[in-house]
Amino acid sequence: MRQRSLIAITAALAAGSLTLTACGSRDDKGGDSGSGDKTTVVIGVDAPLTGDLSALGLGIKNSADLAAKTANEQEYVEGIEFKIEPLDDQAQPSVGQQNAQKFISNKDVLGVVGPLNSSVSQQMQKPFNDAGLTQVSPANTGTELTQGDGWKTGNSVRPFKTYFRTATTDEIQGAFAADYLYNQAKKTKVYLIDDQKTYGAGLAASFKENFTKLGGKIVGSDHVNPDDRDFNSVVAKIKKTGAEALYYGGEYPAAAPLSQQLKDSGQNIPLMGGDGIVSTDYPELNKKAAGDLGTSVGEPVEKLESAKKFLAGYKAAGYSDPYQVYGGLTYDATWAIIEAVKLAVEGNDGKLPSDARKVVLDNMSKIKFDGVTGAISFDEFGDTTNHTMTAYKIENNTWAPAFSGQPKVG
Structure with a gap:
């Protein structure tokens, strides 16, 4: 896999010894106003971490965590330390809506990965859109989420500019x-x-x-x-x-x-x-x-040359739960946000801009990289351009x- 996707996981990650550097909040001009030398960027993760669907949700959480740790180990975005904030939606739309507000209220959250369920996403999309906060789901397949109810009659209209997905549609x-x-x-x-x-x-x-x-x-x-x-x-x-x-x-x-x-x-x-x-x-x-x-x-990650480092990294990280069917798609969803943050920093003299959420969202349409599941990019609706099943x-x-x-x- 080329550099813009996975980098080899080092022994430090395998041993779970990777630690996040201390960092402070951003000041009005961007950059870090705290005493640490790096700025924290939080990527929210929403999934069912308990209940009947927790097997899939825990795979999503772990795969997002691996992407953040890989970016940190590699120092992929200079001056930025990524961390994930996982919230359990219990596969309940009302809980997902509450989680959306929690992510929105944390100014360090610049993107959210998830959720698993399309019904949960329906309650999260508008709050995220109103807040200008990027959302990338690795699992939602409901066509109306990106193309509106009119898609059935050939009148597809994107309802929320903040919503993207690495999963294809129903x-x-x-x-x-x-x-x-x-x-x-x-x-x-x-x-x-x-x-x-x-x-x-x-x-x-x-x-x-x-x-x-x-x-x-x-x-x-x-x-x-x-x-x-x-x-x-x-x-x-x-x-x-x-x-x-x-x-x-x-x-x-x-x-x-x-x-x-x-x-x-x-x-x-x-x-x-x-x-x-x-x-x-x-x-x-x-x-x-x-x-x-x-x-x-997508194709099964076990058969993809592009997924070899993801598979090795997941095993080395020692997660107790398998990555499940959405593991590769979750890694790519998380990495898409990381790529958008990278563009934001590079376009602001090496510092995170004060309007980071807006800039990250604007950069999502430019995202194109070789991911775990193949070439990653999004069309005019925010849908993945990879339609392999x-x-x-x-x-x-x-x-x-x-x-x-x-x-x-x-």
Whole structure:
């Protein structure tokens, strides 16, 4: 990987001995008014750090932490010491909104990475936009977050200039999933279920539209509560339809028992879902997960030459939780903010400008670097320009990549 992405993690980082230098707050002219020789820049991280989705959230937190530590170890931005401030949103929109205000009130926060859930992001976008605070999500896929509700009729309008993401949209993910299931898995009759949340409902709708365009048939549909764990009634409905697969718009805590109860009923058909089910916890929660399918954004980092240093650095740092499916995307989201800070400092005679939030936001449109997941840049909507998707299949109790590509939308 070239210099503008990852730099080798040193033994000091591996031993966890990297310490942040003392620093003070900025004065009105920029720079550091404290006694230390570096200025602290805080990057907020919002994710579910407790609860059912904490496996994904902790992977996000750790991967952002690794990016900040790497920038510090390398002294990537002269005179700047990065630190992350992680807040737990519990996957609850109301908590995410409260966290947004906490980030906004801390003048040292120049960007926020997260959240995991699109429904949480919907409550954070406007406060961040009003405050001019940059937000980059590694996981949100709801298309309307960047293109507004009009995207469905071809009238895409960016609602919030402060919002960016390294994950691609459900418009793309739904099309990819439909194409894979119809043309490669050869499934023509599908039962459709969603959890009624922003992410799940949007993904299911995109899948349905694209699957039927290909010639597939939706033989039945239903909605479930994401907190439910008993799905025997809906499983009975599926059995009567002759479905060859079940597509689920939602996340792994409900998808895993739904799949197992489906198999327990004698229906040996795969459950397929989006990136919300591609977690290491899924096969642990589902003893009959073999053959289930999931899609996720980007190529698997384990196969990317560009991710080798990220993988080595994550292992060396000794994090107790795996980076999960959003690890590389989180590192790239964090590094995008670091790059924007670097441009701000370089454009202000080597000091952080007093209007740093504005300058960092202005610089986001200029960001272009080689990241963990590939080339990183953002289009006019704040969406990633990398539309690669991967289909995974549960084999030997783990998610194994089956196919990667870029779908044709619609």
